[in-house]
Amino acid sequence: MYSLVHHGRRFVELRKCCSLRVSVQNASAFSNSFSSATATDVRIRDGRKGNNFTVSYLVDSLGLSKKLAESISRKVRSEGKANPDSVLSLFRSYGFTDSQISSIITDYPLLLTADAEKSLGPKFKFLQSRGASSSELTEIVSTVPKILAKKEGKSISRYYDLVKEIIEADKSSKFQKLSLSLPQGSKQEHKIRNISALRELGMPQKLLFSLLVSGGGFVCGKEKFEESIKKVVEMGFDPTTAKFVEALRVIQGFSDKVIEEKVNACKRLGFVVEDAWTVFKKWPSLMKNSEKKIENSIETFIGLGFTRDEFAIIVKRYPICIGLSAESVKKKTEFLVKKMNWPLKNVVSTPAVLGLSMEKRIVPRCNVIRELMSKGLLGDRGRELQLPPMQYVLNMTNQLFLERYVMKHDDKELVAELMSIFTNGQVS
Template sequence: MYSLILHGRRLVELHKWRHLRFALQNASPLSNSFSSAAAADVRSRDGRKGKNFTVSYLVDSLGFTTKLAESISRKVHFTDKANPDSVLSLLRSHGFIDSQISCIITDYPELLILDAEKSLGRKLQILQSRGASSSELTEIVSTVPRILGRKSITVYYDAVKEIIVADKSSSYELPRGSQGNKIRNVSVLRQLGMPQWLLLPLLVSKSQPVCGKENFEESLKKVVEMGFDPTTSKFVVALRMLYQMSEKTIEEKVVVYTSVGFTLDDVWEIFKKTPSVLKVSKKKILKSAETFLALGFSRAEFLMMVKRYPPCIEYSLESVKRKNEFLVKKMNWPLNALVLHPQVFGYSMEKRIIPRCNVLKVLLSKGLLRKKSELPAVSSVLSCTDEGFLNRYVMKHNELAPTLMAIFTKGRVS
């Protein structure tokens, strides 16, 4: 069945797998550092001023190059030095040296805007109360700074500590059972380039897929061969799907998808976009097709929608009916407009669809749309951010803007 999903489309990743199999047998647990995680996009109201201040602060206080400081300022910025100074002082008071602090801030710059005492100080105290020595504390936090952003910090700390200890000794014997498997498996994933933000949850996972051995190797081989990018969450989801499901079960799912009109290549493309579609039940797949067809969509349109946006096959059928009724019958968008943007069936009626459509109705009634009597594209109304929508349909109408804003916000559920 696996060959059915691939259907002649195995990517040329086999050479990578040969290295991977060697790594599985001789896996060296986590060494000096995890791959850096993609930092959250923290935006300040002070905008450019905050970024400029941040760049100057990082250069002056930590000795960063201007280029590195500018890169970090795109991820986090601040307008005064009080909080970052407190964070740096706290780290130094716990034995972190400047080179370690530089590594920590480079990998986890959000640390500079966290509360030094209530958040960071409390977590460091918890680790010390568990018997962590100063050298252990500084080494482990420097290796994986993002554990300071986790609620269950002790669990992450213990897992990372064991891996670092194992990494220092070639004679270290992996623990038996799931913990030993986890150390080995997470090491292999790191060697494939999986970033820290994906590895951390796997480190403390008590469930599949990283606690197994043979099944893990087999599932990982398939995911690599199928071309999933190990730096993305899709890789982990695909690994979990293939680990949890037998060949027979997956084959049965493929048969269901083909029974409603998808080709084997379609199934492959859908799985590549959204690996979780394999868990959708046979009943749900059939019922979803039945629902969309009953609403007036052709079978070809239904197939196109799922291929464009696979999650739509998992939507509540009642919700799909309700939104279709509103968008097609009350707003008069044609069915093919929804075919091109099936993700609209996942938007909230109360928070997004109704408020925006109410604004649109007013603009239509006053002839203020670019095409006086025509609805704009569904995507330009529903798929943009609130800010984008307001700029496009509210703020440009100066005198009417307060009224439109009131309509937009009225009755919205926060």
């Protein structure tokens, strides 16, 4: 195992040299992204007499987005005995800031439906009785809110100790072997040992903690887990990325024989072995698709006018297209080619457009382009009217799109008209 860990660490150091940063300050950044959300007057009853729990309260007090606040309120409303105010009061009584509470509720909304007195309170008290300081308690729960889903007692204690050790290790840039007394052969023992091995490979907190609190996976025996890690490392996956986790799940879930059969199935469908592995590295979940699913995907694309060779190119560039529904692929391709008059080859060269939202991205932007075309306002001065490249129109950010195609016009009425078309985003 030492050589494997050494290999993994060297791989991580090389990636760091290329400006790859392993960081876990996402929680605060994520919560801050909601700070500009606006309030709403929607009110939701929390199931208790006379108490109003409002969406505007979540937006104004915790900085949640309106959409997330409404989603949380619906979940709270579905729990007849939920009292979210008592949950928020409990967190504040233990020293959690509004920013921390915002991060916690964003990551684990169902906490608002928990019983503060009977469920959450005893867990906080238990952890304090084991020596957890106020700062440690708030930091760890804010980083891994789902730790509160663990049962009070040894279960939550062990997970808490592991999270604490990982956080402290990252602060000191050192990592000591985890020494928790766990029942030999138990699921907890397997999971914590295996996650500790991933930590030694350089996997960041964000990924480790999501695995730690997940319901299943990574609970196999030591030898099988080490063999799976070895295969994934040798394939060239970066231990600091989510793709490493995806690949590890796939490799663990299938035997060598099954994986070989799936590669052979890709060969029968027109892929060379190298292409199959190239796609797997881009999208590890490829192996989860059946031969029938891949075959149906080929038929869908060929039915739209693509050749088999073009399909192979599309899959290599955007493997996730295999997982898209036939209806989605048809709807987007026909709109782009028949309504917008972009050549089919444009989809081949930029297949990621098939993964974009029809309602939020494709239709609003294309309606603006069509309106500009109808008014003769596209193209350089003195040149023939020309439809801009598909990838150029659809891949840029909303802000850049609006600057390039809407806000640049001097005619205020035209700008207002284009903004209305863009905002409404209706298929015409």
